[in-house]
Amino acid sequence: MRHRADFSGGELNVIVLIKHVIDVELNVRVRDGSVVQDGMTYVLSKWDENAIEAALVLKDAHDGEVTAVTIGPERSGESLRKALAMGVDKGVHINDPATEGSDSMGYARILAKTVTRQPYDLILAGRQSQDTDQGGTGPMLAELLNIPLVGNVVEIAAVDGTKLTAHRNGDAGKEVVEVTLPALLTANDSLNEPRLASLRGIMAAKNKPMEILTLADLEIDPATVGAAGAGTEVVEMQPPRARAAGQKFEGAPEEITKEVMGLLVNEAKIFG
Amino acid sequence: MVKIVVVVEVKAGEVRKPTLELLSHIRKSGFEADAVIAGENVKGLADRLAGHGAGTVYVADDSSLSLFSVPAYLGAIAEAVEKSQANQVWFSGSESSKVLAPALAARMDGAYCGDAIGVEMEGETLTVDHPAMATKVIQKVRFRNEGLKVLVIRSGTFDVEPAEPKPAHVVELAAPALDDRVVTKEVIQESAGEIDLGDASTIVSVGRGVKGPEGIEFVRPLVDALGAAYGATRAVVDSGWMPHNTQVGQTGRVVAPDVYFAIGVSGAIQHMAGMSGSKLIIAVNKDPDAPIFSIADYGIVGDLFKVVPLLIDEVKKVKS
Ligand SMILES: Cc1cc2nc3c(=O)[nH]c(=O)nc-3n(C[C@H](O)[C@H](O)[C@H](O)COP(=O)(O)OP(=O)(O)OC[C@H]3O[C@@H](n4cnc5c(N)ncnc54)[C@H](O)[C@@H]3O)c2cc1C
Ligand SMILES: Nc1ncnc2c1ncn2[C@@H]1O[C@H](COP(=O)(O)O)[C@@H](O)[C@H]1O
Numbered sequence A: 001m002r003h004r005a006d007f008s009g010g011e012l013n014v015i016v017l018i019k020h021v022i023d024v025e026l027n028v029r030v031r032d033g034s035v036v037q038d039g040m041t042y043v044l045s046k047w048d049e050n051a052i053e054a055a056l057v058l059k060d061a062h063d064g065e066v067t068a069v070t071i072g073p074e075r076s077g078e079s080l081r082k083a084l085a086m087g088v089d090k091g092v093h094i095n096d097p098a099t100e101g102s103d104s105m106g107y108a109r110i111l112a113k114t115v116t117r118q119p120y121d122l123i124l125a126g127r128q129s130q131d132t133d134q135g136g137t138g139p140m141l142a143e144l145l146n147i148p149l150v151g152n153v154v155e156i157a158a159v160d161g162t163k164l165t166a167h168r169n170g171d172a173g174k175e176v177v178e179v180t181l182p183a184l185l186t187a188n189d190s191l192n193e194p195r196l197a198s199l200r201g202i203m204a205a206k207n208k209p210m211e212i213l214t215l216a217d218l219e220i221d222p223a224t225v226g227a228a229g230a231g232t233e234v235v236e237m238q239p240p241r242a243r244a245a246g247q248k249f250e251g252a253p254e255e256i257t258k259e260v261m262g263l264l265v266n267e268a269k270i271f272g
Numbered sequence B: 001m002v003k004i005v006v007v008v009e010v011k012a013g014e015v016r017k018p019t020l021e022l023l024s025h026i027r028k029s030g031f032e033a034d035a036v037i038a039g040e041n042v043k044g045l046a047d048r049l050a051g052h053g054a055g056t057v058y059v060a061d062d063s064s065l066s067l068f069s070v071p072a073y074l075g076a077i078a079e080a081v082e083k084s085q086a087n088q089v090w091f092s093g094s095e096s097s098k099v100l101a102p103a104l105a106a107r108m109d110g111a112y113c114g115d116a117i118g119v120e121m122e123g124e125t126l127t128v129d130h131p132a133m134a135t136k137v138i139q140k141v142r143f144r145n146e147g148l149k150v151l152v153i154r155s156g157t158f159d160v161e162p163a164e165p166k167p168a169h170v171v172e173l174a175a176p177a178l179d180d181r182v183v184t185k186e187v188i189q190e191s192a193g194e195i196d197l198g199d200a201s202t203i204v205s206v207g208r209g210v211k212g213p214e215g216i217e218f219v220r221p222l223v224d225a226l227g228a229a230y231g232a233t234r235a236v237v238d239s240g241w242m243p244h245n246t247q248v249g250q251t252g253r254v255v256a257p258d259v260y261f262a263i264g265v266s267g268a269i270q271h272m273a274g275m276s277g278s279k280l281i282i283a284v285n286k287d288p289d290a291p292i293f294s295i296a297d298y299g300i301v302g303d304l305f306k307v308v309p310l311l312i313d314e315v316k317k318v319k320s
Helices: A048-064 A074-086 A103-117 A135-145 A199-205 A252-267 B016-027 B043-051 B070-084 B096-108 B211-228 B236-238 B303-318
Strands: A014-017 A020-022 A042-044 A066-071 A091-095 A122-126 A149-159 A163-169 A173-180 A183-187 A211-214 A232-238 A245-247 B003-007 B032-039 B053-063 B088-092 B111-116 B118-122 B125-132 B138-145 B149-153 B168-173 B182-189 B202-206 B229-233 B260-262 B278-285 B298-301
Touching: A014 A048, A014 A135, A014 B088, A020 A074, A042 A048, A042 A074, A042 B032, A048 A074, A048 A122, A048 A149, A048 A183, A066 A074, A066 A103, A074 A199, A074 A211, A091 A103, A103 A135, A103 B096, A103 B111, A122 A135, A135 A149, A135 A183, A135 B096, A149 A173, A149 B070, A149 B096, A163 A183, A199 B211, A232 B111, A245 A252, A252 B298, A252 B303, B003 B016, B003 B070, B003 B096, B016 B032, B016 B088, B016 B149, B032 B043, B032 B070, B043 B053, B043 B168, B053 B070, B088 B096, B096 B111, B096 B149, B111 B125, B111 B138, B125 B149, B202 B211, B211 B229, B211 B260, B211 B303, B229 B236, B278 B303
Parallel strands: A014 A066, A014 A122, A066 A091, A091 A211, A122 A183, A149 A183, A245 B298, B003 B032, B003 B088, B032 B053, B053 B168, B088 B149, B111 B149, B202 B229, B202 B260, B260 B278, B278 B298
Antiparallel strands: A020 A042, A149 A163, A163 A173, A173 B182, A232 B138, B118 B125, B125 B138
């Protein structure tokens, strides 16, 4: 199967994977092994905003269509609408209770079936989602689709007829990677500054196509995804280990620095 | 029976400390470990790995592996896992692990956890502690018993036990299959100092409070006096004052050194998620309400341009 749109310096069709997540900027509380949902709100995962922005910049340069895809319950539609308001052309919402409890692999399996319904040149995902902090879905999907993968992209340097050059933050420095399209990139937050949706964008979003799908529509066996198909399960959540209350020193710099150094030497014994 | 393949990380011709942490812990726990090492001129490191308990060392030593490449590295690791018939693969936390580990899980139809700070085995059942939601919760993630389990373990999670090198049982892997659809053209080497953040027992990180490139150099003598690695916040890295791979935090390096100095760092959740596991935290900030003070063991409220020179003097005194 060929899943490459006809991009030869012409249109570039991009699929962006987005997730609607609990707002981790808020005060997240844990009770009885799970997160207290009361009073929590949900937002578009930050790194996915970077992925959307990158897609829109590419669209401006090359034309083509940007499709945002999300898997999640009813409320996830909000993030899709935000994506449409930012300038994405089309939304796809996989809304099926059987997807609940998926791990990254479960989502990757569903996405693999979803993205191959239409031709694409590029898939963009977040480096990790803000609720799981796993960073699994993007690389897994690339592997399932057998397309080139560049993870943790900080710059998209060039795109020509069949190739794209991306810079990724690697271990030894910035890696300059050239991939043949179609390919999958995961976005680091340093990639760009996501635009805000304009009022006009918000109005326009109302008339943009939004497709709602179930696992049956995608011919996915529910036993292979969701909690049923998951290789990992979150059995419990705990608050992080509290750090012992520290000491704060205020006053004349000479005095407090000396005092702290004394403690580092004698109390914390950091110099052996 | 638990059998683990450890994916070895190399820097400047040496096995990196996080790899030795994993091998040390596996040996102490009484599990069997093999190791896989991919790179150029890495074969000589096999004896060191054997000394730390690696039963078989799978080696992919090829000039085509001098630069990081997903297909080449993934191919080597997958082949080693197949040959070793392991049921677990342990990666240490690094940018290459972050892409290789999930891709490996997908290729081998395994299960995956991308960042573990604790590992528990009960019979065949593996459960790991995984910080999520910017480290506002710790999830207990349990793996299903069947199939391959792939995990990335944060550096600093375990201690390195000393060990002498010994002759290794080496299995050489075939030259990596090249995939010209993805080619690393070059690595723009960047480094703020000699010591890698993941290997360091002391880290000094600077934030926007240092004001500019001169501020970076102003703090550097403290880094040198402490024999520390030099890190930064995203604000500093995005301003171009420090190289990208010095960024500490959720989207940079996640570190847990013995001692962490945060100088002119406000303490945003994304930064703290990358360093709150440090054993001892010392913060210097002129704002008494800076969030960093909520996790600092020792907080110095003051102007870093006054405090840092004083610290340097004191450290030099102690060290001499
Ligand atoms: C998706 C996402 C991912 C992110 N990932 C990361 C990440 O991995 N790592 C990261 O660091 N950030 C990350 N960030 C950014 C993060 O939110 C903060 O913006 C950043 O950490 C702030 O850096 P800073 O502390 O250097 O700057 P600021 O927040 O501007 O703080 C500067 C501090 O310096 C102090 N100061 C100023 N002058 C002096 C002086 N003379 N003496 C002493 N103190 C002084 C100030 O009081 C202030 O507290 C991420 C953000 C997002 C949205
Ligand atoms: N439910 C989902 N729907 C759509 N995309 C997702 C979903 N979960 C994860 N992704 C994508 O995969 C990235 C990494 O997710 P994770 O593996 O959870 O860290 C996210 O930033 C998204 O781009």
